[in-house]
Amino acid sequence: MEKLARKLAGRIAKTLDYDNEREQVIAYGLIAIIQTFMTVALVLAGGLIIKAPAEALIICFSVSILRKYSGGAHVSFIELCTFTAVVYCILLAAVSKYFLAPRMDTYFMSALTAAVFALSFLIVYKLAPVDSPNKPIKTEKKKKRMRKGSFITLFIYLALSAVFLLLSLKNESCRAYGISLLFGISWQIFTLTKYGSYFLNGIDFGVSNIFGIQKGGEK
Amino acid sequence: MMKKLYTALAAAATLIAAAVATSACTFFVYQPEEPQSLRDE
Numbered sequence: 001m002e003k004l005a006r007k008l009a010g011r012i013a014k015t016l017d018y019d020n021e022r023e024q025v026i027a028y029g030l031i032a033i034i035q036t037f038m039t040v041a042l043v044l045a046g047g048l049i050i051k052a053p054a055e056a057l058i059i060c061f062s063v064s065i066l067r068k069y070s071g072g073a074h075v076s077f078i079e080l081c082t083f084t085a086v087v088y089c090i091l092l093a094a095v096s097k098y099f100l101a102p103r104m105d106t107y108f109m110s111a112l113t114a115a116v117f118a119l120s121f122l123i124v125y126k127l128a129p130v131d132s133p134n135k136p137i138k139t140e141k142k143k144k145r146m147r148k149g150s151f152i153t154l155f156i157y158l159a160l161s162a163v164f165l166l167l168s169l170k171n172e173s174c175r176a177y178g179i180s181l182l183f184g185i186s187w188q189i190f191t192l193t194k195y196g197s198y199f200l201n202g203i204d205f206g207v208s209n210i211f212g213i214q215k216g217g218e219k
Numbered sequence: 220m221m222k223k224l225y226t227a228l229a230a231a232a233t234l235i236a237a238a239v240a241t242s243a244c245t246f247f248v249y250q251p252e253e254p255q256s257l258r259d260e
């Protein structure tokens with residue numbers, strides 16, 4: 001995917017006579033467009049197959065929106081990122097809809113929601129934003145803006161969870177949506193911690209060695 | 220024709236790149252190397 005975006009950016013830059021920096025910016029934008037489109041399309045397709053598209057998309061977007069502000073651990077190539085997103089979203093959407101939602105009562109779900117949010121606010125307060133070598137966050141101003149954005153996103157998620165919790169009294173689907181949202185938040189919070197970093201680095205290392213892939217997806 | 224298409228694509232990609240530059244991450248768990256001109260330093 002990244003190779004395709006860079007190739008297309010190269011062709012655009014050559015045709016329009018752009019310099020190298022402009023080509024890099026176009027490639028960066030194309031990577032974001034292709035990755036977002038592919039991930040959402042695959043999560044939606046997988047969600048439709050297991051008949052839980054809303055749950056899968058709730059997990060996918062709740063991770064991505066919070067991640068926009070809080071950052072977190074990364075893998076080193078785009079295909080593994082898409083694969084991780086699809087597997088996590090589809091698997092946990094199925095768990096939410098078919099395993100937890102029919103079994104979980106409102107009291108337990110309330111307690112779980114409170115615990116997940118308490119932990120999330122604490123971890124975001126202590127660790128966010130977590131940057132990466134490919135996109136360092138150097139200025140204090142940006143760090144403050146990112147932390148504030150993370151808190152606002154968490155408050156919006158808290159309000160959404162409360163709505164899902166109330167609606168779940170009458171509708172089991174809403175319980176599944178609420179649980180999916182909690183799974184999305186939990187994953188994102190996990191990737192902010194050193195354990196999340198070890199976990200993703202482990203997957204990255206294992207897959208890279210098995211398939212002989214270097215940083216950036218080159219074989 | 221191709222030049223017009225590439226111009227539109229370049230404009231859209233630049234717009235998205237600028238939008239992504241204000242965030243901490245592109246999407247899910249991958250972050251390509253950010254171009255120097257988009258870095259907040």
